[in-house]
Structures are given as C-alpha cells and as structure tokens.
Amino acid sequence: MATEKGYNVLFKIGATPAAVSGQREGTLTRNQDTIDATVKADFPNKTYTQGFTGWQMTCGNVVDLTDGGLTALEAAINVPAVVSVSFVAAGATWTGSANVTAFDYNAPLNDVMSASVTVQGTGALTKT
Numbered sequence: 001m002a003t004e005k006g007y008n009v010l011f012k013i014g015a016t017p018a019a020v021s022g023q024r025e026g027t028l029t030r031n032q033d034t035i036d037a038t039v040k041a042d043f044p045n046k047t048y049t050q051g052f053t054g055w056q057m058t059c060g061n062v063v064d065l066t067d068g069g070l071t072a073l074e075a076a077i078n079v080p081a082v083v084s085v086s087f088v089a090a091g092a093t094w095t096g097s098a099n100v101t102a103f104d105y106n107a108p109l110n111d112v113m114s115a116s117v118t119v120q121g122t123g124a125l126t127k128t
Contacts, residue, residue: 004089011059012086013069015055017095019088020069024114028087028094030055030125055096055121057087063105063113073117076100085119096125 005065011026033051061070076083077100087094098119106114 002091003093009087009089009110011057011090013072015084016086017084017086017098020059020061020073021064021067021116022070023059024062025058025060026087027058028055029057054076055125056119057085057098057121058102058116058118060113063115070072070115070117073100073119074103077103078122082122093128094125096121097123 006025008052009026011023012019030056033053035049035051036046037049038046064070072083075081080096080099082099085098098121101116101120102118104116104117106116108114
C-alpha cells in the first residue's frame with residue numbers, strides 16, 4: 001500500500017501556487033449536504049437525498065511575518081477577496097477558489113508564534 005507522509009503535503013496560495021511557509025499541519029475537508037426527503041410512507045425511517053457539495057481547507061503555521069503566502073491570506077480577510085488555494089500531495093493536487101473565513105494568531109508563553117487560517121471554498125474543487 002502506498003502512503004503519503006504528512007510533511008510532504010503543502011497548503012499553497014496564488015494562481016501560480018506558492019507554499020505558505022512554516023506549515024505544521026493542514027486539513028482538506030469536503031462535505032455533502034443532505035436533503036430530508038422523508039414522506040409519511042417512510043415511517044419509522046427517514047429518507048435523505050444528496051444536496052450541494054462544499055469544501056474548506058485549514059492550515060496551521062509557524063509565523064514568518066515576511067512570508068508572502070501568509071501575508072496574502074491575511075490581506076484577503078482584511079479586504080475580502082477570493083483567493084486561489086491548493087492542497088498539494090505527491091500524487092495529487094486539489095485546487096479551488098476560496099474566501100478566507102478565519103485568521104488567528106497565537107502567541108503562547110513557551111512556544112513560537114503561530115497562525116491558523118481557514119478558507120471556505122466557493123465553487124468546485126478540482127483534483128489533478
């Protein structure tokens with residue numbers, strides 16, 4: 001079985017994707033809405049059908065305030081803008097347009113400053 005090491009997977013931003021520096025973790029989440037299609041004849045069970053699909057990505061980073069990727073993500077939440085993002089592994093790349101919905105800085109007492117970014121996909125997520 002072929003496996004992918006987590007440290008090989010990168011969150012990237014931009015039309016010509018550039019990795020956001022200092023990455024520690026990343027998550028790509030895809031979801032499928034369901035629509036309740038239950039009718040009385042289905043009693044006592046509920047019936048569902050598929051609805052819209054969606055996706056989001058999160059990225060946790062050690063902060064480098066000079067990094068262009070992190071700066072672009074912060075700018076996109078300050079002045080709302082759609083950004084191009086990619087989740088890149090050795091065998092596949094997922095790319096789409098997204099809105100930055102959360103940008104958090106964390107400065108613990110005994111650790112490096114970190115940032116956490118969440119982007120909500122708008123439109124299709126493409127896998128290549």
